[in-house]
Amino acid sequence: MNDKEQSQGATDALIARLAREARPLRPLAHPLRRALGWAVLALAFAAAMVWAIGPRPDLAERLGDARFLFEQGAALATGLAAAVAALALTIPGAPPLWRLLPVVPGALWLGTLSLGCLRDWWALGPEGLRLTPDPACFLYIALIGSLPGLVLYLMLRRGVPLAPRLTLALAALAAAGLGNFGLRFFHMQDAALMVLVWQVGSVALIAGLAGLAGRGLLRWPGARPA
Amino acid sequence: MKTARSRTGDAVALEPLMTRAQAGDGAAYRQLLAEVAARMRRLVRRRAPWLSPEDTEDLVQDILLSLHQARGTWDPARPFLPWMVAIARARLADNARRYARRAAIDLAAADLAETFFDASANITEATVVNMMSVRKAMGDLTPAERQAVELLRLREMSLAEAAAASGSTVGALKVAIHRAMRKMRGTLWKE
Numbered sequence: 378m379n380d381k382e383q384s385q386g387a388t389d390a391l392i393a394r395l396a397r398e399a400r401p402l403r404p405l406a407h408p409l410r411r412a413l414g415w416a417v418l419a420l421a422f423a424a425a426m427v428w429a430i431g432p433r434p435d436l437a438e439r440l441g442d443a444r445f446l447f448e449q450g451a452a453l454a455t456g457l458a459a460a461v462a463a464l465a466l467t468i469p470g471a472p473p474l475w476r477l478l479p480v481v482p483g484a485l486w487l488g489t490l491s492l493g494c495l496r497d498w499w500a501l502g503p504e505g506l507r508l509t510p511d512p513a514c515f516l517y518i519a520l521i522g523s524l525p526g527l528v529l530y531l532m533l534r535r536g537v538p539l540a541p542r543l544t545l546a547l548a549a550l551a552a553a554g555l556g557n558f559g560l561r562f563f564h565m566q567d568a569a570l571m572v573l574v575w576q577v578g579s580v581a582l583i584a585g586l587a588g589l590a591g592r593g594l595l596r597w598p599g600a601r602p603a
Numbered sequence: 604m605k606t607a608r609s610r611t612g613d614a615v616a617l618e619p620l621m622t623r624a625q626a627g628d629g630a631a632y633r634q635l636l637a638e639v640a641a642r643m644r645r646l647v648r649r650r651a652p653w654l655s656p657e658d659t660e661d662l663v664q665d666i667l668l669s670l671h672q673a674r675g676t677w678d679p680a681r682p683f684l685p686w687m688v689a690i691a692r693a694r695l696a697d698n699a700r701r702y703a704r705r706a707a708i709d710l711a712a713a714d715l716a717e718t719f720f721d722a723s724a725n726i727t728e729a730t731v732v733n734m735m736s737v738r739k740a741m742g743d744l745t746p747a748e749r750q751a752v753e754l755l756r757l758r759e760m761s762l763a764e765a766a767a768a769s770g771s772t773v774g775a776l777k778v779a780i781h782r783a784m785r786k787m788r789g790t791l792w793k794e
Contacts (some may be wrong), residue, residue, distance in 0.1 A: 388640055391664050396633035396669045401626050402675050468676050469689035537673045539693050587745035597669055597694070 406596025408464035408471070415464075415532060417458055419525035419552070426521045445567065448489050449558055453480035454579060456554025460529060463547035467536020467595075478542065479550065480482070487530060492579065499512045506570050515579040522549075522556030522583070538595035545595060546553030546588030553580040617683040625674065636667055643667075643691060650695075652768045653754050662698055666691050740787040747771070748786070752781035 405411065439445045458479040465475035497505030531550045538544065557576050566572065615638050623631035643663045647654065654662075669690050677686050741749060754765035755776065762773045769776070 384656045385776050388644075388664050388667070389637075391667060392633055392636040392640060395636055395667065398671070399624055399627055399629040399632040404625060404678055406675050407678070449628045468678070469673060469687070469693075470681065470685035484743075536676050537669070537690065537693070539689060597672065597697075 398399055404470070408461050408468060408475070411464050411532060412457065412461040415460055415525065415529055415551075416555075418528060419456075419460075419555045422524050423521050427559055427562045433563050433565050435565070436562060439567075444489070444493065445561075448486070448493070448572070449561060451482055451486035451489055452554055452561075455479050455486050456551045456558060458482050459547045459553035459554060463529065463533060463544050463551060464536070466540055466544045466547065467533050467538065469537060469539060476540075476547070479547065483600040487573075487577065490569050490573045494573065497569050505568070507568070508570055508574060511566060511571060514560065514564065514566070514575040515582070517560045517595045518553050518556035518576065518579045519583065520555075521557070521559040522552035525555055526552030533595060538591075538597060541595035542588045542591035545591035546584045549587030550580065550584040553583040556580070617687075618679070621674075621677055621683050622679050625677070625679065636670070639670060639687060640667060646691070647695075652770075653750070653760075662695065665698060666694050669694050743786055744783050745779075747775075748783035750778045751776050752783050752787075755780050 433439070458481075462476050462478045465471045465478075494506060499505075500577075526549060529552060533544060533548055557580050560576065561567075561572075566575075604766055617635060617638065620631045620635040620638070624635055640663050643666050644659060647659045647662050651659075657785065670687065709745065741752065750769055750771075751765070754760045754768060755762070760768065762776055765771075765776055766773045771779075
């Protein structure tokens with residue numbers, strides 16, 4: 378038996394072993410459907426946190442404010458789009474355009490807050506752009522995003538890490554985006570610059586850190602390390 | 604393994620086999636994996652003809668294992684090939700990094716470091732520097748010259764073997780290895 382036949386024999390043995398492991402399995406649902414299931418859980422958790430911490434006293438008034446609603450809508454849409462994109466990235470052969478899903482809502486989110494900064498400056502002068510430390514935002518966003526983030530991570534592990542860094546960054550963007558959405562129902566901070574720096578900044582920081590950890594946290598099961 | 608059908612063309616429909624495999628049909632799964640192995644073996648041999656049969660099979664087996672782990676992510680409503688190709692591409696890219704690292708180390712440590720720096724090659728720091736220099740020197744070569752270095756120096760093939768593996772001629776390889784060595788010597792002496 379020559380070298381070639383010998384090495385192909387090992388492959389044939391592997392095929393036989395894998396074929397013996399064939400068991401009926403249910404294919405993963407479409408990323409949109411899985412993201413929807415995740416969103417229901419994430420929103421329920423956020424609602425529970427808002428209820429536990431106590432909603433802001435002016436919530437009824439805010440819910441009639443178009444700017445608040447638009448900002449919240451954009452944050453929610455960014456989070457949901459990022460969840461769909463992350464889940465789609467773990468499906469081999471999924472259209473690559475899926476990963477760009479959060480770009481439009483993300484741009485709307487940043488755009489509306491940037492416009493808000495201009496409007497605050499126009500209305501209040503330099504006072505409207507005052508930046509004071511608000512580190513609690515980071516903790517609240519991380520807290521509200523924690524369970525949804527963990528669940529999404531477990532869901533991603535059922536797929537394959539084709540682009541682990543981007544996948545995990547998008548997943549963290551999803552969880553933190555939802556976290557920010559929940560935060561604004563109890564956190565009395567609506568100055569556009571403060572929201573942009575402390576809240577969107579926290580979301581971006583969390584997504585960036587998760588992206589760095591991507592290769593370590595999402596690996597091919599059973600494959601040799603590269 | 605039965606690869607006769609795939610050699611005559613891409614006539615085997617893989618979707619029904621994968622659908623049955625997902626339903627737990629071991630025979631269909633075995634046929635599918637054999638088909639994938641044959642296609643991947645051809646692909647790897649075409650892309651990296653200098654790999655030894657063992658290394659080629661290593662890559663094929665890695666792809667099969669990854670496919671096995673990922674088999675729940677195939678959606679029966681979608682075509683099989685793009686799904687498989689995405690897995691294969693990801694695994695080949697990961698493995699290419701591994702091979703490139705190993706090749707650079709083999710190349711530097713086993714052969715060229717001794718050739719160019721025989722006096723200082725025993726010292727660890729010097730070896731590391733030599734490896735980096737050699738890698739840099741390799742970067743200046745044309746693809747044909749690099750292939751000649753890989754086949755003749757790294758794989759230690761004879762000129763005839765290397766010519767067969769690369770589809771080149773003995774004469775062309777001689778010229779390529781001569782030019783490659785001259786260029787690398789030039790780069791290394793400049794350091």
